[in-house]
Amino acid sequence: MTSQSPFLERPGAVAGGGADSGVASHYGDPFREQRLLADGQAVVDLSQRGVVTISGPDRLSWLNTLSSQLLLGLQPGQSSETLLLTVQGRIEHSAHVVDDGATTWLITEGSEAAPMAAWLDRMRFTLRVEVADVSQDWSVLGSTRALPVLGGDAVVWEDPWPSVGVGGYAYSGFADDEHPGAERPWFEYLVPRDGVEDAVTSTGLTLAGSLAAEALRVAAWRPRPGFETDEKTIPHELDLMRTAVHLSKGCYKGQETIARVHNLGHPPRRLTFLHLDGSQHTLPAGGSAVVVEGRTVGRVTSVAHHYEMGPIALAVLKRSVDPAAGLLVQDGEETYAAAQEVIVTPDAGQVVGRATGFLRTPR
CATH class of the missing domain: 2.40.30.110 (Aminomethyltransferase beta-barrel domains)
Structure with a gap:
């Protein structure tokens, strides 16, 4: 569990609940905060998120073998998204991924950080990797625009949604620039927890609550783990084949279901x-x-x-x-x-034999 955000002590702060407990849902004016966040004039405290690090020379090749996304060529500063699946192809863990050249950072839901880190640690075997849950040491700040004052040496994750990545596939009928998510660029900044107040002050922006971030997320059709997912969810159902799955990479747990539903069946x-x-x-x-x-x-x-x-x-x-x-x-x-x-269209899936169709093909 992460500690309570210091921003909850600010005048007007109203505590969030559920997955967003520990941070403010708003600071007295939710709609104004939402407008400012959408316009790039606010930053949102996401200190309730969990952060897991993977270090060691084998980190990317090892994580690549375990998860749904192709991560072998991930360059320092490049953002991605990946899933850890069950044998049946159901989503077990989801992570925002960025590498800084020495460490791979995984941003996830606060309640998922510890079990994800524990699962990954059991999978290390003899490989040169070290896994750590660093949620108590790092906070996350969200914004709809790049913030140079935070982005200097900071680790920044840029949401790939809704672009169809290399090896991905769109299960909706919208081109990237037509998708509602195109109106919501999204950046997450990893900031030392003991310096998060100074970091927000340095931006010169208004502080927005979690309700503002959630409204923009829902409007962008962006799935969130623990909200849109349950114990039966497969990626196809949420259009996560766009950004979190590479259809041509090597073997990983759950790949058979991913391929079978995509090529022969329907979610x-x-x-x-x-x-x-x-x-x-x-x-x-x-x-x-x-x-x-x-x-x-x-x-x-x-x-x-x-x-x-x-x-x-x-x-x-x-x-x-x-x-x-x-x-x-x-x-x-x-x-x-x-x-x-x-x-996600009702005819999603069953790609084999589809001469033309509503769905977009992989790049």
């Missing part, structure tokens, strides 16, 4: 974006049922109130749900009408 579920009825003064909770004609067809995974679009959400639905169907979100006694915008 059983699909990520979708929801526009929620804004006439109510509340939002449904994450985990609320998504219902069509009285039948539960999925669950809401993330909910936000966007400063322009109003109430929005991400949900994971059964693949068979009609993209044109009207949906209801049921949260206890409250019901919210929802219109869906397709992210």
Whole structure:
């Protein structure tokens, strides 16, 4: 567990909950913070994130054999994203990856850092690698633009989303520049925890809360581990084949499922974006049922109130749900009408034999 952020002591700070406990959800004006963050005029405290380091000369070749992304040629300062999968191809751990030439840094959810580090440590065998959970020593700051004052010698991860990487594949029908995620560049800065306040001050920017970052993430259709994922999630369902999977790399655990679903089958579920009825003064909770004609067809995974679009959400639905169907979100006694915008298409997968199609081919 990471320690509580010092920014919670600032006037107006309201503590977050769940995966974002330990940091402020906002500092008194969530929509203003969101607008400033979107415009590159704010920085968000992500001290609740976990940080794992891998050092040693074999670090990249070793991590490459274990995970879904091709990391052999990762250059210092280059960002990537990778998944650690079960034998069945289900997502077990997810990490933002950047290497500084001597150390590979993995940014993950706070609750995932310790189990990820422990799992990786068991996989070292005789290779020249050292794994450490350094979450207590490092904080993460997020921004929608590059911050030279932080980026000098700092380790910076730049989100590849939504670009389809080399070896990747888009499971939505949007070109990179048409995808809503193209409007949300995203950078994460690794800052020593005992210097995080000075780092924020040095930027000269407003401090935004986690609600602002979440609203922009949901609007960008960006999956988050522990929110859009559960114990059954495979990458295809969340369009993570774009950025986190290389379809032509060597063997790794779960690769057989990745290839089989991609080439011959269809993912059983699909990520979708929801526009929620804004006439109510509340939002449904994450985990609320998504219902069509009285039948539960999925669950809401993330909910936000966007400063322009109003109430929005991400949900994971059964693949068979009609993209044109009207949906209801049921949260206890409250019901919210929802219109869906397709992210992962119902015909996703089954690429072998597809002469043309809705999905984009690998580069």
